Amino acid sequence: MSREGGAKIGGYTVVADVGLSLLKLLREQLSPDPVPRPDLIGMASPVDKGDLALSLYLCSIRENGEARRNEMLPQGGVLRYPPLAVDLQYMLTAHSAADLHTRILDEHRILGKAMQVLYDNSVLRGPYLEGTLLENGEELRITPENLSSDQLTQLWQFGDNPYKLSLVYRIGPVLLESNRVKPGSRVLERRITLRDKGG
Template structure:
């Protein structure tokens, strides 16, 4: 569980993982991997873009959480984060497509081999609470991806979509309760 910053912590954890495992090959410097809209002008060879956040009904919690004597906290909200991973190589036109495919292949391999983010891979509130999240490639069709790639006059770039979650965002709602001091047990006979 985490506070409101847990979404940013997931993004930072993904970038940290990709930077640690993709440099210096196939990407020469870690700063060339980052968070950004796929059409932002920049130097990223590989970018992650959080394009959607959905409540994860399958992982929704309903149990109140005890916070000591006299207080219970409402359960956390479970969400799934949807990312676009986009590749852009600065290579010349003749080798650009192959270079982008190598970068994408390595990034997919890294996320597949680390399909559960946990331990030293995570940062922030995820690390503080020992949380883990799954990383799964999204099964968006080619047409679906092209429809999502609706960024004005920018031509389509090689992109893969991932779902990361469930991510738990703590509720700030707390309810005070009174301790049970007496119990009456009657037996009906």
């Protein structure tokens, strides 16, 4: 792990650590109401959700050009290549096993609570962070994606399964450390010569 200019950089587990951090937040804040048990919130596609009441699905990873870094990072006598800055896009979908008359209302309650929790924790810190994010004192920025109905249905690529109301959030930028390094040139001695221009 490296640190440059206040930015924290995670190893290859950082993508999984973001998912675990979101799960930790939502499980603590949505249980026992409106989701009876924390284990009913999990990572799964909306159509392969088992008995989950709320599924989180990482549907896209995109490079964040605005957060791209170009500077090499000095680290123990070598220069490490800059990290890859990415945004993670998560789809949250509620699922109710209730009968037809109350199913939709149950799902709306779950989504409403999830929106409230993510709004109140739009910068995720401290006890909710997992893995390398916690080790580095990282912060996660959570932003709702304002997608049109057409964009949402395009994002819903699950075969013949009909679209189900879902929330989409962007988490990022997340910095993924590079393993590439090159030798760093070190200044070992500086020699200054002064000449008198008198004449």
